[in-house]
Amino acid sequence: MTLGRMKTFVLAVWSAFFIWLIVTGEVYRYIGPRTYWVVVFGAICLTLAAFSYGVLVMRSQHQRPTVGQSLGVSLLLIPVLLVALVPKPSLGSLAASRKLTGGATSALALQPSQLQPGEEVSFQQLSYAAESAEYASVLGLSDGLEVQLTGFVSDAETAVSGALTLTRFSIFCCAADAVPYSVPIVTPNDESYPLDTWLTVEGTLSQQGLRWVVVARRIQQVDEPENPYI
Amino acid sequence: MSQTAVAAPSPLRFERWAPPLFGGLLLLLLAGRLLGFTDVAPIQTFAIIFTAIVVEALPFVLLGAFAAALIEVYVSDRLLGKITQLPTFLQLPAAALGGFAFPVCECGSVPVARRLIKRGMHPGAGVVFMLASPVFNPIVLLSTWVAYSTRGLGTQMVIGRATLGLVTALAAGWALGAEGAQELLRSKEEASGTEHEQGVGASAKRRVFIEHLSGDFFFMGKFLLAGAALAAGFQTMLPQSLISGVARTAVIGTLALMTIAFLSSLCSEADAFVAVSFTQFPLGSQLAFLVFGPVLDLKLVFLYSAAFRKRFVLSLAAVVVPTVLAGSLVAEVFLR
Secondary structure, eight states, X not given: OXXXXXXXXXXXXHHHHHHHHHHHSTHHHHBOGGGHHHHHHHHHHHHHHHHHHHHHHHHSOOOOOOHHHHHHHHGGGHHHHHHHHSOSOOOOHHHHHHSOOSOGGGGGGOOOOOOOTTOOOOHHHHHHHTTOHHHHHHHTOOTTOEEEEEEEXXXXXXXXXXXXXXXXXXXXXXXXXXXXXXXXXXXXXXXXOXXXXXXXXXXXXXXXXXXXXXXXXXXXXXXXXXXXXX | OOBOOOOOOOTTOHHHHHHHHHHHHHHHHHHHHHHTXXXXXXXXXXXXXXXXXXXXXXXXXXXXXHHHHHHXXXXXXXXXXXXXXXXXXXXXXXXXXXXXXXXXXXXXXXXXXXXXXXXXXXXXXXXXHHHHTTTSSHHHHHHHHHHXXXXXXXXXXXXXXXXXXXXXXXXXXXXHXXXXXXXXXXXXXXSOSOOBOOOOSHHHHHHXXXXXXXXXXXXXXXXXXXXXXXXXXXXXXXXXXXHHTXXXXXXXXXXXXXXXXXXXXXXXXXXXXXXTTOTTXXXXXXXXXXXXXXXXXXXXXXXXXXXXXXXXXXXXXXXXXXXXXXXXHHHHHHHO
């Protein structure tokens, strides 16, 4: 194979990979909704680049690649091969333990609006509420409020002894900037679950110190959601 | 058209160490997949972060290669000559403002700066453009405003980021621009193998344009992969709490966040949303995170190595680290 054809092939593989990410929805595993356009833009540009370069290669003289050139061009296929070898990877408890937890005192400067009837309280809101009683009050949190949360089991520190920690990542641009939000869950009969198990927890809120804890009434093991982020 | 493609070793000797290293890793992964080991958390975490960084950055590398090829082939010597004849003290700020008009993140600006310097732009102005465009561009400033407006600090942080980013880029351009283009850029023999003679006809120009585009894309792409792999490795192995645990004072906190920015290699369009979550750090330290990351991180070290000589990164760090540190400490006074 000539060097030009190798480059065309690699560009075409990348173009197909971007299109596959969009068509299958796998894009949301890696990229946040805010930067979805980058993948669409990339798919269009890579397709155009592959086509243009392919046409150029067909019309020009053939250059045999050296071993170094072949390997250098082939290196660009590594991410695609990695996705093929590690399909549907997810950020779990290990990643949560490596990153700084979101929330904290920024809640003091947030301006929340009161939860509307039927509106579910979120991981972020519970994290912020743990840092600011004023935030929790404006949000309308109170003991006994019904909640339903879906997340994975992690070992993130929540300062509530004996509670299980349910975590969910929020991403902005891509998985590299994911921020974990964690909520302590008191399980019936002190049930425990392995790390990274996805659960849907239904229960009621209870304030313990500053922290808001979910006292679980029903816990159900579920599959990882199609979009694992919030 | 005659071509003078140059096949040459890269400074990091990719052709020597990368194929066996990456090939070995892939074989390990293949074996792991067959045996079911790829489900383990470190591999999953690495795979998702590595792929995410590459997928997000690659279109910008292509965009940067496109712009660089446009400059090389279609911008006339006469037009560039007019710009390069401007006094240096005008070229530097003009290059910084150019960053505002070229809204790409850091991956795209490196090949463009390299090409501008090769075409005769003052090296300092090229460096200023390269460092200013990922910080001082409308998309990045808007994302900063959106992220910090939830804390009522949108305007202050945008002004702080634009100002400190501009000052940092100008300082680096002024300091590093003292060297000539020959001393700053990798020599032709070390470079990407995309040096071509100019054609004269429209068809020849199109051909050279596509050659340049693909050459820069494949060359910068390898360095992007290496940077993304290292950044994903650090994010997988190193708990950020180890660094943030020392973050109680302004100076230590700022250095800690600059270290996290360096290791994380976040896109400048996204980093504000991460910075805003570092609420245990002073605001000046968060500003340092926002300014330092887009000009010097792991992924960029590799991209800079593709365009500039080896000592460039060290020289850049010697200017950027104290400038950002000092600037963030001054900004802390205004942001309180």
